[in-house]
Amino acid sequence: xxxxxxxxxxxxxxxxxxxxxxxxxxxxxxxxxxxxxxxxxxxxxxxxxxxxxxxxxxxxxxxxxxxxxxxxxxxxxxxxxxxxxxxxxxxxxxxxxxxxxxxxxxxxxxxxxxxxxxxxxxxxxxxxxxxxxxxxxxxxxxxxxxxxxxxxxxxxxxxxxxxxxxxxxxxxxxxxxxxxxxxxxxxxxxxxxxxxxxxxxxxxxxxxxxxxxxxxxxxxxxxxxxxxxxxxxxxxxxxxxxxxxxxxxxxxxxxxxxxxxxxxxxxxxxxx
Numbered sequence: 601x602x603x604x605x606x607x608x609x610x611x612x613x614x615x616x617x618x619x620x621x622x623x624x625x626x627x628x629x630x631x632x633x634x635x636x637x638x639x640x641x642x643x644x645x646x647x648x649x650x651x652x653x654x655x656x657x658x659x660x661x662x663x664x665x666x667x668x669x670x671x672x673x674x675x676x677x678x679x680x681x682x683x684x685x686x687x688x689x690x691x692x693x694x695x696x697x698x699x700x701x702x703x704x705x706x707x708x709x710x711x712x713x714x715x716x717x718x719x720x721x722x723x724x725x726x727x728x729x730x731x732x733x734x735x736x737x738x739x740x741x742x743x744x745x746x747x748x749x750x751x752x753x754x755x756x757x758x759x760x761x762x763x764x765x766x767x768x769x770x771x772x773x774x775x776x777x778x779x780x781x782x783x784x785x786x787x788x789x790x791x792x793x794x795x796x797x798x799x800x801x802x803x804x805x806x807x808x809x810x811x812x813x814x815x816x817x818x819x820x821x822x823x824x825x826x827x828x829x830x831x832x833x834x835x836x837x838x839x840x841x842x843x844x845x846x847x848x849x850x851x852x853x854x855x856x857x858x859x860x861x862x863x864x865x866x867x868x869x870x871x872x
Contacts, residue, residue, distance in 0.1 A: 603673040604707050604800070607639070609656050610680035610867075618867045621696055623705065624678070627659055639668075653827055655840035656797055657818070664811040669804045674707045676717070676800035681866035684717075684800070693865045702863050707800075715802045715855035718794035718848070719862050725753035725791040755787040755845055763834045763841050767825070771842055774820040779813065779850075786849045794848045794859065797840060802855075810850055814843060 608624040613634050619626040620637070628634030629641060629651055641658045642648035645665035651658045656677070663669060678684055684704035693699045711717070759768040772784050801807040818839050830836045851857050 602706050604676060604705065605671050605673065606676045606678060606684075606704070607659075608678050608680060609659060612680065612868065613638070614871070615680050615867055618696060618870060619680070622700055622703065629656065629659060650827075650839075653830060653836060653839050654818070654843075655837055657814075657840055657843050660811060661815060664808060664815065669807070672803065674800055674802055675804060675807055676704070677798055678703075679796065679798070680868070681864065682796050682798060683863040683865065684719075684798070685861040685863040687861075693863065696867075696870060699863070699865055699867075704860065711858065713856070714858050715806055716851045716857040717800040718851055718857055718859050719796060719798050720794070720859045721792035722795040723792045724755060724758035753791060755790050755793060759787070759841070759845065763838055767838065768842070768845070770824050771817075771821045774824065775817050776813075779817075782853065783846065783849050787845060790848075793845055794851075795844065796862070797844050797847060798862075799847060799851060806855060809854070810847070813850060814846055817846070818843065 602623075606622075606624045607627050608619045608622065609627045609629060610619065611628070611630040611632065613628065613632050616626045616635075616637055626638045627640075628638040634640050639659075640648075641651070641662040643666075644662065646662050647654065647658050648662075654661070656679070660677075669675060676684065683699070683702075685702060686704050691698065691702065693702055707717075756768050760766065768787060772780060772787075775783060801810070821839065821842060825835075825838055830838060834841075
């Protein structure tokens, strides 16, 4: 019996056979017609209508509220074009067989002492200077050290640039007191995140503990940002972007974690 159940999220009903060939669990999000065999976030206690704003977290909410996990082993999440890579080696992935061999299927024994697995760090301070100037010139002029010192371009600096100046501070203000100070310090001092809202937990207890910390905060954030005025990708998905930063913080604070690289491959390419 495999020690890992991997949920693979897609918005395309045609992806089902490919996901099942990978021995992953197909998760369908969005308004398209997903037939039997797909898990979907629109039954039971759900927030499926918030998917344009929450992204994959409408599925996480569904798992949490409807207690859909009975598996006692490792639980992971990937996406139809982003997968967990088994190692550092790079090889062209042009077919399902090669992809099958390149991606994670089981948690090896050498990782058994860890509690969680995150994607390798994405350094948000490493973008071209012209991009920072384009999106955040005012802040950079007020703080000239941003031009020269990459260590100053923190997670908060990047969030202000891409998702609305001051929005992360507003969100942190409604975070529970237990986490507020530490999370604020995290986003103001760290320069990398573990991206794409992909993670693997050793068990459902860790997973649900994360959900119990995250979702009450996001619901409070809705009182600040709502949905009506969230225009453009950087704002429309603000709840998913907040969760992405909080995920990096929470798992690093509460679990013994390690990282793995990502395998980019859009399985839609197999239809060409």
